[in-house]
Amino acid sequence: MNEAKQHWDADVYRRHADFVPALGRPVLDLLAPKTGERILDLGCGDGTLSVEIAAAGAAVVGIDNSHSMVARAQSRGIDAHVADGQALGFxxxxDAVFSNAALHWMRDADAVLAGVVRALKPDGRFVGEFGGHGNVAAVKVALSAVLERRGTDPRAHLVWYFPTAEAYRERLEAHGFAVSTTELIPRPTPLPTDMAGWLDTFAGPMLSALPESERTAARDEAVALLAPALCDDRGRWTADYVRLRFAARLAQDEGQSAPAG
Ligand SMILES: C[S@@+](CC[C@H](N)C(=O)[O-])C[C@H]1O[C@@H](n2cnc3c(N)ncnc32)[C@H](O)[C@@H]1O
Known part of the structure; x- marks a missing residue:
């Protein structure tokens, strides 16, 4: 993913995608933050879930590479910083690294995991959820079609990282984690607004492969392609989400040694 082409805006995110942190709450249960713990929220966005981790009594640090999102998280009292999750410096x-709905935006999963291993204390845990294999499959097909119709090879631009549960488990283990769960969860998700709003929020890196003058027409064409599959007879949209939820713990001495892979 070309991070430079991601355009995260905290107000747009709040309007079209507040379901993302809301549906991340079961992942917080899996994290089970405790008073006195120090926890990193990786790809913290506007800090909605960081605030909940802090409310459990943990000291939270958030990192995200969007200035707009980090400013919103800071305004909520979170110790948040602009940083690339693929180059963590901790x-x-x-005690734990947490991540919701962010890891599929970070193409270099091994660089992320190496940084998480370095950031954790021995025996620290890594708990999160992100897009898994099959996530937004219909949306990917529609975006591929509209890019291809305009002579743009979609493979260069549709590069979200949506691994299978098996592949991600193996990756975690290669970096020295003992994995307690990796689970693919199909989660059809009603959208608070509509598919145009979803594409405006999440498909910037794909649509920005096109000249600016063509983007709105391409987006609307994708919406039309998706309507028969994802829009019901009352005009309500449901996105075809599949999440990958995982929990893993660092083997005792792994945090002090060079990661595998
Ligand atoms: C869908 S939002 C999720 C935000 C938040 N975790 C939540 O649950 O609401 C994805 C976030 O990942 C961040 N992100 C994408 N690529 C990143 C990278 N390479 N390093 C750090 N953050 C990144 C984006 O800026 C965005 O805020």
Missing amino acids: EHEF
Whole structure:
């Protein structure tokens, strides 16, 4: 993913995608933050879930590479910083790393995991959820079609990282984690607004492969292609989400040694 082409805006995110942190709450249960713990929220966005982790009594640090999102998280009292999750600079200081709906935006999963291993204390845990294999499959097909019709090869631009549960488990294990769960969860998700709003919020990196003058028409064409599959007879949209939820713990001495893979 070309991060430079991601355009996260905290107000747009709040309007079209407040379901993302709301549906992330079961992942917080899996994290089970405790008073006194120090926890990193990786790809914290506007800090909605960071605030909940802090409310459990943990000290939270958030990182995200969107200035707009980090500013919103800071305005909520979160110790948030602009940083690339693929180049974390922390050294063995967190009891846990948490991440919701962010890891599929980070193409270099091994760089992410190497940074998480370095950031964790020995025995630290890594708990999160992100897009898994098959996530927004219909949306990907529609975006492929509209890019292809305009002579743009979609493979260069549709590069979300949506692994299978098996592949991600193996990746975690290669970095020294003992994995307690990796689970694919189909989660058809009613949208609070509509598919145009979803594409405006999440498909910037794909649509920005096109000249600016063509983007709105391409987006509307994708909406029309998706309507028979994802819009009901009352005009309500449901996105074809599939999540990958995982929980893993670092083997005792792994945080001090070079990660595998
Ligand atoms: C769908 S939002 C999820 C935000 C938040 N975790 C939540 O649950 O609402 C994805 C976030 O990942 C961030 N992100 C994408 N690529 C990133 C990267 N390479 N490093 C850090 N953050 C990244 C985006 O800026 C965005 O805020």
